Amino acid sequence: MPSLASAPPLWLRDNCPCPDCRDPRNGQKLFQITELPAGLAVGTVQDATTEDGAPAREVVWTPDGHRSVYPETWLGAHLPGAPAAPGDGRTEDDKHLWDAAGLADRIPEADWAAYSADPAARADALEGVMRLGFVLLRGVPVRDRQVLDVARTFGFVRETNYGELFEVRVEADPNNLAFTGARITPHTDNPYRDPVPTLQLLHCLTNAARGGDSGLVDGFHAAALLRAEDPEAYDVLTRVPVPFAFADAHTDLRAHRPLIGTDPAGRIREIRFNNRSIGTLRRPAAILDAFYAAYRRFGELLLRPELQLDFRLTPGDCLIFDNTRLLHARTAFAESGDRHLQGAYADIDGLASTLAVLRRDLQEGAV
């Protein structure tokens, strides 16, 4: 086990599990980091046991004499030098990246009846969204507004200017290409929103039109490919904020974000790609040149057929996907044909929480 002496004192004390330091009901800390005394140091250390009788180490602190009892298992897992911590499940490190061939035989899907009745099936389906970026629910009741009930099985609907839900069908006076029969190439939705809706649901009520097939592309995989093939282009796309914009009579949304968002360690964390809503970039000519070359290159890469998983939504299918990672597309369809989806947005933090609680309860045998 890594040594307790190697632990930075402020870090170790900030993790004191005693009920004066941490609310036993919810784990919230009850003190401020600024309240800890100057010159804080481990005074004495001795073997101890927790209230449950588990082996532990007791630290008495100087100068304030506070006592902290750390279970050995906690120290083994958390002391500096212990195995790396899991992330929050949102960067490329926590994902299984895929191309079409890699997924062909194992599209993550679940039957609505099983999903609704069986916590283990529900957990597996939600795991698909976290690991692969999507899940396809089959046999969902073909019912108006059902998509909102699907969203509520794992989280909260994110209402937008398109409403609590939106109708994807041919409209007489569409304010968005989505509401026509046009082909739509791979894109993420609402890049002009910040925070962008992190999940999208598409529930198929009717799909009798010629055309109107669906496609999904793993944007994290595509960005990783770009990084390998053209590191300079990748770098430009992580560094140049792009002015996304959408305006109609009631709305004037804009967000300046890079096409490829990374975390402070440089890991891919968020893709925004939507040719329809990129506004006018105003930068020196050299940056515009570099950006447009990189943007085009990434756009070409995203159109590679081997990256796109093609399928056809049939009535009762409900696709749930990560809008910060997957790009979705559809082929054109005859406007006279009958095709009707209902869509909604939601957020992935709530889905991840629901999944974590399901796993916790399954492990404890509570469900």
Added chain:
Amino acid sequence: MPSLASAPPLWLRDNCPCPDCRDPRNGQKLFQITELPAGLAVGTVQDATTEDGAPAREVVWTPDGHRSVYPETWLGAHLPGAPAAPGDGRTEDDKHLWDAAGLADRIPEADWAAYSADPAARADALEGVMRLGFVLLRGVPVRDRQVLDVARTFGFVRETNYGELFEVRVEADPNNLAFTGARITPHTDNPYRDPVPTLQLLHCLTNAARGGDSGLVDGFHAAALLRAEDPEAYDVLTRVPVPFAFADAHTDLRAHRPLIGTDPAGRIREIRFNNRSIGTLRRPAAILDAFYAAYRRFGELLLRPELQLDFRLTPGDCLIFDNTRLLHARTAFAESGDRHLQGAYADIDGLASTLAVLRRDLQEGAV
């Protein structure tokens, strides 16, 4: 005016305003960047006029012969070398940073009646949220769930595990310190959510308790101070993702984000600070040492009295504030006293859109 010859061809063509390239109804682009021909270049340029008779320049492109007519005013404002573009209003560059003395005489506030009836008053109030991080609405009806109606005047409610709205009052079995009478030092809410709710509303229904005063701190200003006083500490806080966590019987939320979020240009864009929900950082000892020294230093800075604007919410007050920028605090209050706020979360992109539409309509004399 900057020269048209200096414009990168892909950039200029991507901004072609013709109805084949851009849907006149909503400005959405109708082509893919990948569809533009290789070797795209400006062929000929000549003086022209737009359909409205405004002076313009017509470009005929090689090799595809496409014609683009750019208004002179657009070229003057957008060609490389034109004045810098405004951002999306979300980084420190677009904010008016403040300390308590700087705001004492001019707290952004609005009367509910004027806010409701007068678009100019509403725009000024929303501008307060964008520029200063908050606005205080006075005279809001003291009515159950009224806070949701306030949110709907500018955007959409973000439902969370705390519900569509949450009750801030002493509860018998609280799952959060907020629902006790304890003092709460300056913090942002829900740092364990990603996306974090970007706006918070607090509507005061009763405040007859001893104590329970409110405080606000401009986190962008505090971060800028830290950058000036201790650049190394600032740098650490922008680079180290912090594992925020919250768990109760129904929830298990976690998000790994730095305390100070910056955009790719290094501008301050998001503050997350909440001692109650920082989980266990698992990094090498040297990083833990550096992080904890910087965290403590930032915590001390945030407690400087000159940074905190103190005030007392009275019934009918509704505070709307930017939860990605401002920290909020409250003094302790007697648990026997009567203090009841209703809170809700919403998002600032919707507020910014509502403000932009109001300004547009006011300028056009449409309201």
